[in-house]
Amino acid sequence: MNGGPSGFHNAPVTKIFVIASAIFTIVFGIRGRSNNLGLSYQDIFGALHIWKLIGSVFAFSSTPELMFGLYLLYYFRVFERQIGSNKYSVFILFSVIVSFLFEVLALAVLKDPTVNLLKSGPYGLIFASFIPFYLDIPVSTRFRVFGIQFSDKSFIYLAGLQLLLSSWKRSILPGICGILAGSLYRLNVFHIRKAKFPERVASFFSRLTWPSVNTSMARTRNAGTAPSYATRQVERTYPSSMSSAVEPPEDSIATLVSMGFDRNSARQALVRARNDINAATNILLEAQSY
Known part of the structure; x- marks a missing residue:
């Protein structure tokens, strides 16, 4: 099973996010800050540095997590193609903010020293995307391996499970918060699924990508009029x-x-x-x- 045409056709926002995530992971890794990223209980009641906030959203803390995370982000570009880059940008912003608030609430309530530093990376966006993946992407083929039934969606679930269990509680909690954020988006709280960025903002982000992306976005807009x-x-x-x-x-x-x-x-x-x-x-x- 694949996410449609190869590459980032009609998925410029996903392209920017994947590149940003890879760059931030490499930069923080080179500077030796990977292990210090992620939200902690002390950050809630202390000073949360901007670099740490940005790193916790974009940068993975290890190479295996980066590989699985980018693979899932790349696959989920199919949703940007379905709802359009503008609405998908809203979905990203909503998922990141809401999952972050859930993480803050969980740390404040649990006060568990074993999860005092959550895993960094776009867990909120990735696991929020599993909600439309589960509900909207159909199963086309099923097969058995050693008597166990699998489908063409199983590989995506296995990659998500690997990422979810990469650091036990430290990774499970951000994953659950992302699933909750995706569920709220699906339930259309505050009519979020109808929200869009102003055209000026959308055009600004479109200029950050290659000319071919701008061309494809223009064709997508023209498709709406025909x-x-x-x-x-x-x-x-x-x-x-x-x-x-x-x-x-x-x-x-x-x-x-x-x-x-x-x-x-x-x-x-x-x-x-x-x-x-x-x-x-x-x-x-x-x-x-x-």
């Missing part, structure tokens, strides 16, 4: 005959519509994918990246 754009791209990219295909099941069409695609494009993609919902999702994502 409802049949995605449909035409599906037809152009996969010009096979539809007359001999079996009509897609209504529940499969509804699943793709719930992921943000229009109904007609979803139906045509399912026809071309022979009703394989995962392949149809990739077809739609590829059509958006043109």
Whole structure:
């Protein structure tokens, strides 16, 4: 299972976040501050330095955590493609702030010396993303290994589990706080799912990426003014005959519509994918990246 087209097509915000996370991890690692990152009980009632706050949001404290974390961030770019870069930026900000507040509350309530320094890194964003991953991304294939049943989503769950259990309580607590933040976003508290950044702010961040990203964002905005754009791209990219295909099941069409695609494009993609919902999702994502 993959997150759609390779690379960061229509995912400039994810690209910036991944690069920033890698750079901050390397910089803090070189300076020997990796082990001092992360929120602690003393930070709540003492002076919380700006460098430590930034590091706790972006920088992982070890190379294995960096590898698993960047892999998950890269995979979850599929959500930016579904809801758009503007709304995904709101999702990132909401996840980071809310998970941080939950961490502060947990440290203040627990007062547990074994978790006096939580793991640093974008745990809030990563584990908040598991909520839409669990609810919105369908399972397309299942298989058995030594009698144990797995699906094509199992590898993402295993990577998340490895990150969650990397330092026991110190990593489990930030992960749980991220899941709670993702749940609140899913519940649309304060109508957060409708929130957007002003266009000036969105255009500023778009200029931080390469010209090809700006071009793809412009095409995405143009797609909003032409409802049949995605449909035409599906037809152009996969010009096979539809007359001999079996009509897609209504529940499969509804699943793709719930992921943000229009109904007609979803139906045509399912026809071309022979009703394989995962392949149809990739077809739609590829059509958006043109």
